[in-house]
Amino acid sequence: MKPVVLIIGKPNVGKSTIFNRLIKEKKAIVMDYPGVTRDQIFSEARYDGRAFTLVDTCGIFEEPTNELEEVAKNKVMESLNDSDLILFIVDGKNGLTAEDYYLANVLRKVKNKVVLVANKVESYEKFEINILPELYKLGLGKPIPISAEHNKNLDELIDKIFEKIPQFEIEEEDHEDIIKVALIGRANAGKSSLFNAITGIDRAIVSDIPGTTRDSIDELVEINGQKYLFIDTAGLKRKSKTNYGSVEMYSTVRTIRAIENSDVVVLLIDAVEGITQQDKKVVGTAENRGKATVIAFNKWDLVKYHDKRIEEYLNLFKKELYFVNYSPVIFTSAAKHWGIEKLMDAIDTAYKSYTRRIPTSALNAALERFMMVSPPPIRKGKRIKIYYGTQVDIRPPVFAFFSNMPQQIPKSYQRAIQNMIRRYIDPFIGSPVFIKFKNRKK
Structure with missing residues (x-):
């Protein structure tokens, strides 16, 4: 699977400029759907037949001043263990601040996958005299000095990235006979139960494929002669304990990894709670990345008078998720095994559309x-x-x-x-x- 490289640092150290240099574009992902906010931005970076997913985090503060900053900070913190490499960006011109020391203290817990990057270095001589000794005190090894704005020494940084991340050849993406599926949804949407219900249909687990994170497992399942690779089922089985205020959070890097490596993204919505802003965001991300999508209202058995409310939920889908109005909508209950066959049929249909050629x-x-x-x-x-x-x-x-x-x-x-x-x-x-x-x- 494609490795994930996280860019982290305090605000205004040039993270976005580095991001744009590494992906060789001026802009990464732009999502302008109503209700879809932008926090962590991601895109693919390709070099000489190899690739990785690059994540540009928002600047994080030692002492957040509001709930949004608190949520943003904790999203980044949650992403640290799920990434394959962390680029810790500091200001190589003006030196360190308390925020840098705070971040360094956090990152020392995962120091084996941290690369210290000093940005804004225009004169190496001045940097070596005035800044370098201070950076060694962070305990994160030798820094790589760069200037993203002037495209200086980016080659050394790129070489270091590929030296540290798992090997991934672009050709590995192509498995014509395997449909790669990501089950995405909030922690209480029933992903784990649905996955277990799916694998209970005339299936044979062919193999467990180790992923690129420490506990990530992708499971290859065969159903009625068709193979499906379910992305990051360790993520499905591990419930998130993160809830800040009213904001249910996706594990951002896990979500990114699953979407990037999938053909079909199944958005699981808790039918009792309805569609949330986070649901809109994640399906908007999938659409923006050009992935096929299926919408599943799960826990359908818990909806009162559900037999008479299908039209109501279809109208809700058309209103709230209009930008993916081509997606099939399925009503499921993992607990009662309702709609599982229809869901698999919808995945097959979406994949056929995704790979269809028109004369x-x-x-x-x-x-x-x-x-x-x-x-x-x-x-x-x-x-x-x-x-x-x-x-x-x-x-x-x-x-x-x-x-x-x-x-x-x-x-x-x-x-x-x-x-x-x-x-x-x-x-x-x-x-x-x-x-x-x-x-x-x-």
Whole structure:
């Protein structure tokens, strides 16, 4: 499985700049769904056929001043044991503060997987004289001096990362005959019980595959001839004890790891409690990462008059999780084994959509029909033309369309083409569909 590298440090030491340098992009994940906040940001970093997941934490404070800071701090603390490597970032220009010493004291408990990084080092001579002796007092080994802003000495940091993390080759991701499933949900949503109910269906556990965290186990299960790799079932079996105020917390790194390594993400919602902001956040993350999604309202047996309330819950789903409205919705009870077969069918359906290829001829026939009814708009006195489209990728499906004015195509028309694909060609149940536009004169 893909290793997880955590970036930690006090506010304003350049963590986000380092993050962007390492992933070689200006921006990581952007989630602008209503009710979806951004705290820890993550993205994949790839170098020469190897990869890891990089996590940019928020700055954490020794003494949080409000509940949000308390939650953010404790999320980071919870992530330390679940990561494979920790980059502890300090200010290599201005030196250490009490917050750095506080963090260093915490990190010494996991010092074997900590790399000390001094950022903002523009002059190594000044750094060596004024700052380096102080950094050795932290007890975290020799620091790596860098300047993320000016892209100095990043190669040494990258080499150190790959020296310390478990080996992961990008080709390892491809198991065409195995569906990788992440069961995601709050601690009280019933993940463990549901997993046990699933593995009770005519199944054979083929093997236990050690994951990259100390206690993470991925379980390969065969059901009716189809193999499923359930991601991080140790995480499913270990209930989180973390609850700050009214905020139920996901173990962020575990969630990231599971999503990153899955094909299909099953969001388990406690049907009694309903959809929470954290549920919105995690399924939004899965959609943003291009993963297939299935929504399961669990504990359905505990909902009063549940037989008469299916439509009510479907409407709730459409309202609160509209950005994944292509996802199948299943009603389950792990305790009574309700809906388990339907859930597995939904996972199969979502995976088939996730890996489906559409013939170019079928795509362009549908595009032609669509444009006869809804022609592209006029921009700058010229009619936008879309000449043809083709599918360029799967897992998830990605379609490219060639136009004379790709930059001028309004978002509303782009969404209309996206809807056209689902309406005219295939509904792609359970899978996101991405489109992009490229330039072609004629």
